[in-house]
Amino acid sequence: MMAGRIMSGRKIPRRLCASVAALGASLLLAACGQETEAEAPAPRPVRVVTVEKGQGGQPVTFTGQVQAQDEAALAFRVPGRMIERSAHVGDQVKAGQIVARLDPQNALNTLRSARAAVAAAESQLVTVANTFDRQERLLANGFTTQANHDAARTALQAAQSGLDDAEAQLKIAEDNVGYTDLVVDASGTVTARGAEPGEVVQAGQMILQIARKGGRDAVFDVPANILRAAPADLAITVALSDDPNVTATGRVREVAPQADPVTRTFRVRVGLDNPPEAMRLGSTVVGRGRIANDPVIEIPASALTAVNSEPAVWVVDPASQTVALRNVQVASFSPANVGVASGLTAGEVVVSAGVQALHPGQKVRLLGAGS
Secondary structure (H helix, E strand, C coil): CCHHHHHHHCCCCCCHHHHHHHHHHHHHHHHHHHHHHHHHCCCCEEEEECEEECCCCCCEEEEEEEEEEEEEECCCCCCCCEEEEEECCCCCCCCCCCEEEEECCHHHHHHHHHHHHHHHHHHHHHHHHHHHHHHHHHHHHHCCCHHHHHHHHHHHHHHHHHHHHHHHHHHHHHHHHHCCCCCCCCCCCEEEEEEEEECCEEECCCEEEECCCCEEEEEEEECCHHHCCCCCEEEEEEEEEECCCCCCEEECCCCCCCCCCCCCCCEEEEEEEECCCCCCCEEEEEEEEECCCCEECCCEHHHEEEECCCCEEHHHCCCEEEEEEECCEEEEEEECCEEECCCCCCCEEEEEEEEHHCCCCEEEEEECCCC
């Protein structure tokens, strides 16, 4: 007890106080260093792209089919019962080939009647002509009247007109006999049929649809807004839907003047340049093109974010390796790419992946830069 009082009454040496103070300062500095290290996290790794101006315009894609540039519907010019059709869908036909026939019996009967009418008209003309010749001689000798002579002249003119009419009817009858044969006027491929043997068909009724040899078209149904934006000489790349390696190029050859009443789209025919044989008639094709020509900056769709309900991107400062949020104006959008109308310049570095976890001024570590 006495020893404790004696010790409590003693003064603490100055060296001991200095040591304690130095130890406390060291512990305090160590704690501050730990806090500083905690407040400075490692740069966040991000993927980036270097933006460049590419081909401008909004890409458009449509699905259509291959058709012949020139198709013709073959039909009989006279009605009747079809007794034969020798061509079928898919057959190759040649110019001058007979592909269908009507029963010619009625046409042949009409032809025989017309020939008989011509023979009767010729006989009548001979009789009337002889009568007129006699009246001519009698009038010259004063043995007949002018009235009889005029009547003979009128009868002669009527007989001549009757013969002309009979000969015209004979020509019509001969043509109608020929029209009972359906003849191909140009080589091509049969794409459709409209009647079967045994049916009674009307004049002008489609019997066979012929795709004539020559060029081929890719046919698409296009909305009006795309037509308004597309240039007049728009180049189209056409590929088979089941084999994209089979391609051809072409340009718009014909645009329907009126929209389809149901779909409100316009039928557009694209003339194909040297289409490969694999692009058969009726094949399903995909056409691609661009409806504008001004160069634009394209960035991956994953790079786009938003701030204040406006589209924006994270731009990397190459000197400080920090990011800043910048608003951009979007010109076009597709599942893969975004066309930027303004807000970026060529050569700038934009974050393409990891945009959700960034904040302004944050240091980043670049994982990849490409154009």
